[in-house]
Amino acid sequence: MDIKELREIAAKSREKQAKIRIRCCSAAGCLSSEGEAVKKNLTTAIAEAGLGDKVEVCGVGCMKFCGRGPLVAVDDRNQLYEFVTPGQVGDIVKKLQEPDGIPETGLISGDPHHPFYALQRNIVLENSGQIDPESIDEYIALGGYEQLYKAIYEMTPEKVITEMNKSGLRGRGGGGYPTGLKWATVAKMPGQQKYVICNADEGDPGAFMDRSVLESDPHRILEGMAIAAYAVGANHGYIYVRAEYPLAIQRLQKAIQQAKRYGLMGTQIFDSPIDFKVEIRVGAGAFVCGEETALIASVEGKRGTPRPRPPYPAQSGLWASPTLINNVETYANVVPIIREGGDWYGAIGTEKSKGTKVFALTGKVENAGLIEVPMGTTVRQVVQEMGGGVPDGGQVKAVQTGGPSGGCIPADKLDTPIEYDTLLALGTMMGSGGMIVMDETTNMVDVAQFYMDFCKSESCGKCIPCRAGTVQLYDLLTRFLEGEATQEDLIKLENLCHMVKETSLCGLGMSAPNPVISTLRYFRHEYEELLKA
Amino acid sequence: MTVATDRQTTPPSAAHPSGDKRFKVLDATMKRNQFNQDALIEILHKAQEIFGYLEEDVLLYVARGLKLPLSRVFGVATFYHLFSLKPSGKHTCVVCLGTACYVKGAGNLLKTLDQEIHLQPGETTEDGQMSLVTARCIGACGIAPAVVYDGKVLGKQTDDAVLTAIQPWLGNTEV
Numbered sequence: 001m002d003i004k005e006l007r008e009i010a011a012k013s014r015e016k017q018a019k020i021r022i023r024c025c026s027a028a029g030c031l032s033s034e035g036e037a038v039k040k041n042l043t044t045a046i047a048e049a050g051l052g053d054k055v056e057v058c059g060v061g062c063m064k065f066c067g068r069g070p071l072v073a074v075d076d077r078n079q080l081y082e083f084v085t086p087g088q089v090g091d092i093v094k095k096l097q098e099p100d101g102i103p104e105t106g107l108i109s110g111d112p113h114h115p116f117y118a119l120q121r122n123i124v125l126e127n128s129g130q131i132d133p134e135s136i137d138e139y140i141a142l143g144g145y146e147q148l149y150k151a152i153y154e155m156t157p158e159k160v161i162t163e164m165n166k167s168g169l170r171g172r173g174g175g176g177y178p179t180g181l182k183w184a185t186v187a188k189m190p191g192q193q194k195y196v197i198c199n200a201d202e203g204d205p206g207a208f209m210d211r212s213v214l215e216s217d218p219h220r221i222l223e224g225m226a227i228a229a230y231a232v233g234a235n236h237g238y239i240y241v242r243a244e245y246p247l248a249i250q251r252l253q254k255a256i257q258q259a260k261r262y263g264l265m266g267t268q269i270f271d272s273p274i275d276f277k278v279e280i281r282v283g284a285g286a287f288v289c290g291e292e293t294a295l296i297a298s299v300e301g302k303r304g305t306p307r308p309r310p311p312y313p314a315q316s317g318l319w320a321s322p323t324l325i326n327n328v329e330t331y332a333n334v335v336p337i338i339r340e341g342g343d344w345y346g347a348i349g350t351e352k353s354k355g356t357k358v359f360a361l362t363g364k365v366e367n368a369g370l371i372e373v374p375m376g377t378t379v380r381q382v383v384q385e386m387g388g389g390v391p392d393g394g395q396v397k398a399v400q401t402g403g404p405s406g407g408c409i410p411a412d413k414l415d416t417p418i419e420y421d422t423l424l425a426l427g428t429m430m431g432s433g434g435m436i437v438m439d440e441t442t443n444m445v446d447v448a449q450f451y452m453d454f455c456k457s458e459s460c461g462k463c464i465p466c467r468a469g470t471v472q473l474y475d476l477l478t479r480f481l482e483g484e485a486t487q488e489d490l491i492k493l494e495n496l497c498h499m500v501k502e503t504s505l506c507g508l509g510m511s512a513p514n515p516v517i518s519t520l521r522y523f524r525h526e527y528e529e530l531l532k533a
Numbered sequence: 534m535t536v537a538t539d540r541q542t543t544p545p546s547a548a549h550p551s552g553d554k555r556f557k558v559l560d561a562t563m564k565r566n567q568f569n570q571d572a573l574i575e576i577l578h579k580a581q582e583i584f585g586y587l588e589e590d591v592l593l594y595v596a597r598g599l600k601l602p603l604s605r606v607f608g609v610a611t612f613y614h615l616f617s618l619k620p621s622g623k624h625t626c627v628v629c630l631g632t633a634c635y636v637k638g639a640g641n642l643l644k645t646l647d648q649e650i651h652l653q654p655g656e657t658t659e660d661g662q663m664s665l666v667t668a669r670c671i672g673a674c675g676i677a678p679a680v681v682y683d684g685k686v687l688g689k690q691t692d693d694a695v696l697t698a699i700q701p702w703l704g705n706t707e708v
Binding site: 028029031032033066067069202203204205206207208211243244245281282283284285286287298299300301302303304305360362363364368369370400403434436438442447450451454458460 | 569570571572573574575577578605608609612613614615616630631632633635636637640668669670671672673674675676677679685686687688689
C-alpha cells in the first residue's frame with residue numbers, strides 16, 4: 001500500500017456513496033431497541049421498491065441521541081427519524097418517493113438543529129454516525145490513514161510529539177496528565193522494546209463514551225495508536241477492552257484484520273520500515289483494571305492488582321518495558337491534531353483545558369445521549385439546553401461526574417464551566433466523562449451508599465485502607481439509611497473518608513470516599529436529617 | 534541441538550482421562566495461544582464458554598497446560614467478576630446496576646424479583662433454569678434501566694416487563 005493506492009480506495013469508496021444514504025444507527029443502544037430489525041426491513045423495503053440503485057441503506061456508528069433510538073437519517077433532505085419501529089420502514093420509503101404526498105404517518109421527525117446537536121463540536125465523534133464502522137473503505141474515504149502516512153513520511157517522531165505538546169491535549173481517562181509530556185517520556189526511554197496500550201476498560205458506571213467511539217469508529221483508534229507508536233518508538237500495541245462490550249470487541253477485531261490486509265498494520269506499514277502490531281486483550285470484569293499498573297498486570301495474565309508508582313509505566317511497564325498507556329478518547333484525538341496541527345487544537349477550549357470532551361449524558365434528563373462539547377461549556381448549558389433538563393418539569397438537584405471517583409455538582413453551581421481544574425475545585429472531577437443528572441427525588445445518602453457498595457466490591461484487596469475502609473464506610477452509610485446513626489457516626493464517617501483517601505495505594509482507594517465527601521459537602525443536611533433523634 | 538525434542542512435551546495430556554471431548558476444544562485454545570502463560574485470562578474466558586463455569590478440574594487442566602501453579606490460576610479465576618466457579622442456570626438475567634440505571638430504578642427491579650420469585654443477585658432458581666446476576670454498567674445508559682436476557686439487551690425496563698420476559702424460563706416451579 002502506498003499513498004496513491006490509499007487515495008484510489010478513497011475515491012472509489014466516495015463514488016460508491018454517491019447515492020442517497022439512509023443511515024441507521026448500529027451502536028449498542030439502538031441495536032437493543034430493535035435497531036437491527038429496522039435496518040434489515042429498510043434494506044428489504046428499498047430493494048422491493050426498486051430503489052436499490054439510487055438509495056443505500058447503511059448501518060453507521062452512534063448517532064448520539066441514544067435516548068430517542070432507534071435513529072434513522074435520510075441524507076439528501078437532512079431528515080432524521082426517532083423511535084423508529086421495524087413496522088414504520090414502509091412509511092420511510094413512501095416519504096422518500098413522495099416527500100410531500102403523505103401527510104400523516106406515525107413517524108417521529110427529529111430536529112437536526114435541536115440544541116442537543118447544535119451546541120456540539122464534533123472532533124472525536126466527527127465520523128461517528130456518518131460511516132459504517134465495519135468498512136475500512138468508508139473510513140479511508142473520509143481521509144482515514146492519511147495522517148499515519150503523513151506522520152511516517154513527512155514528520156519525525158520528535159515533530160509528532162511537538163504537535164501533541166502544542167495541542168495541549170490532556171489525558172481523557174480522567175487524570176488529565178499532559179499527553180505530549182507522557183509521549184515524550186516514553187520516547188526518551190532507552191531500549192528496543194516498547195509498548196503502547198489503549199485503555200478501553202471503561203468501568204465507570206454511567207459512562208459509555210469509549211464504548212461508542214470503539215463501536216462507531218474503530219479505525220480512528222488504530223490510526224491514533226499507530227501514530228503514537230511511531231512517535232515513541234514502539235512496535236507492539238494492546239487494546240484492553242472490557243468483556244462487557246462484545247460489539248466493540250467484534251468491530252475492533254474486524255478493523256484490525258482489514259487494516260492488516262491493506263498493509264496499514266503489521267509489518268512495513270506503507271512500505272516503510274515501521275512495524276506496528278496490535279492485539280486485543282479482553283478484560284474479565286474488574287474496575288481496578290482501569291488503573292494503569294493494574295491494567296498492565298491484567299494484560300500479562302495476572303490478577304489485576306496495582307503496584308506503587310514510581311516507576312511509572314512510561315519507565316517500566318508491560319514486561320518491564322517502557323509503555324505508553326492512553327485512554328480511547330485520547331487516541332481518538334490524535335488524528336485530527338496531526339491533520340490540523342497542534343495550534344488549531346490548542347485554540348479550542350479554555351486556557352488550561354484544551355479541545356473538546358465527550359460526555360455520556362444520562363440519568364433524569366430529557367435528552368439522554370452522547371455529546372461532545374468544547375471545554376469551557378457550562379454544566380448548565382449541557383444539562384438544561386442540550387439535555388432539556390429533568391423530564392416532567394422536575395428540578396435538577398445535582399449532576400454527578402467522574403463516576404465513583406468523582407462527586408456531585410449541586411444545582412447552584414451549574415454555571416461552572418467544564419474544565420479539569422474547575423471541576424476539581426468543586427470536589428468532583430472530569431473522569432472519563434459520565435454525567436448523570438439527579439432530580440429532587442434522589443436521596444444523596446443512598447447514592448453515596450450505592451457508590452460505596454461499588455468500591456467495596458471492586459477493591460482489589462491489596463492494601464488495607466481500601467479493602468477494610470470501604471467496607472466500614474459502607475456499613476456506616478447503612479446505619480444512616482436505617483436511621484441508626486448518631487452524631488458520633490457522622491464524625492467517624494468524615495474521618496474515615498479522609499483516612500482512606502490519604503493512605504490507599506492506588507487511584508481506586510484514593511478516590512473511593514469522594515462520593516461521600518462531596519455529598520457531605522453539599523448535602524450535609526440530608527445526612528443530619530437521618531441521625532437518630 | 535535438542536531444543537526441538539524438549540518442546541514436544543508441551544501438551545501434558547493428549548486428552549482428559551474422563552474422555553470429555555470439551556477438553557479437546559480447550560486444548561486447541563491453549564495451542565492457539567502457544568501455551569503462553571500471559572494468555573491465561575483469554576483461556577479462562579474460553580473455558581467458561583465451553584463448560585459454562587470453571588470447575589476445579591478445568592482449572593487444574595489449564596494450570597498443567599500452561600505450566601502455572603494452580604494457586605495462580607485459581608487466584609486469577611477468583612479475582613475477576615466474570616469468572617464463575619459455580620454452575621449457572623440455563624438462562625441468565627443480568628440487571629445493569631450502572632449509576633444511570635440505578636437512579637432510574639434498577640434497584641427496584643431487583644427488589645421486585647426478590648419479592649416475586651425469591652431470587653437475589655448471584656442466585657439460581659432451584660430447577661437450574663435461571664440465574665440472576667447484576668452488571669457494573671453495560672454502557673447502555675441512554676436506555677436505562679437496561680436488562681440483558683440471555684445476551685439480548687432490552688432498555689427502559691419496568692417491573693412488569695422484567696417479570697413478563699423471564700416468565701417462559703420459570704417453567705412450572707412457580708405457582
